[in-house]
Amino acid sequence: MPKTLLVRRLGAVLALLLAFWAAPAVAQSATSPADIEKLVSTLEDDKARAELVGQLKLLLKAQNPVAETPAQGTTLLTTLPNKLEESLWSALRRWGGGAFDWLSQGIGQRVVGSLISITAALIITQLIWRVVSGSIRRYLERTDSDGNTIERSRRVRTLLPLLRLVVRVVLTVMVVLIVLSELGVNIAPLLAGAGVVGIAVGFGAQKLVQDVITGIFILIEDTISLGDVVRIGSLSGVVEGMSIRALKLRDASGNLHSIPFSSVDSVTNMSKDFAFAVFDVGVAYAEDVDRVIGVLEELGADMKAESPWSEKITEPLEILGLDRFDASAVVIKARFKTQPLQQWSVMREFNRRMKKRFDADGIEIPFPQMTLHFGDAALSRLAPVTVGEA
16 A cells, blocks of 8 residues: 555544544534634545545534533524414414415405405594594683683684584595495596586586585685674674585574575675774754763763773774764764674663763754744635644
8 A cells, every 4th residue: 555545544534533532622613614624624635525524514413402502592582482473373274274274365365455454444534533623623622721711713613614524525535435446346437437427517506616616715715704793685694604505694583594605795794803883873953062972972981981891892982073964953973993793782882871861961862853834825724723622
């Protein structure tokens, strides 16, 4: 046997014996097969090196459970949830039988997906509606630190309920479309058909469209609000309700009138921002006008200084002067500037005080009367009349 071949074989056997004897140390120190290959890289025979590497890999594989024994706790903690999940799904499959397989694929999967989408749409729209409706209600019913309700403007109290109605309609339409889509109904033709129907309705119901458009502009311009006292044509009263199409008007007799916006040609709002209580004071021709004006100024100052009229009247009595000459009286015009809707109560109270003061001061408030003058020829033809004669 050649000397070179004998040395190679003895070296291979020695390396193999060392590997078995130092297997635990090698298993702990070696981190990869590349390290093992470095260990026997000095062997010159390729075939011997390959055999030695294979033997060492098998040895390391057999020694791994022993080396990894201290880390068994960590491995158990990481694998236990996965095992539990697999066991749960396995039990669910066995318990559900064919129903589980039907729900997890094919048409069953589509049914479950549709139900999830419909449920999510209903929950989301319900949340949006509750947030919007609750916010509007809390804003309108908010109270101050004393527990008194904060008074909102008429425009806010008119527009916010309409906004809540619009949101409700939009959410309802969206939910219906989503449900139909998830049930397999093609909503594209429905939308197109709705557009065509809308155009047809627009041409056929021009009065309705005119009501809506006019109502939108009236609401945007804040011409009328809830609680206003208005005069529309021959009707007047308090605005009790408004929609996009019509308004409801309650007159002084308690009658409720529904007036479409398209029939509103002009609106007289008697309670916008402020009001005037106007007085046409008629006195006899024989009265001193300056004296009467002084009495009116005293009455106005006394009334402005008293409660609750001081809160209702915003400015002192304004004497506009001698306004006109009537058949039996001279008319002096005066006015109070008041809070909205307070002009009528102020007017009634001032008239009461004025009548009592005029009676006390001897100022004559004339009533319609006529003076007849007869010529001599007419007197000769009249029969004599005795006063008090029946």
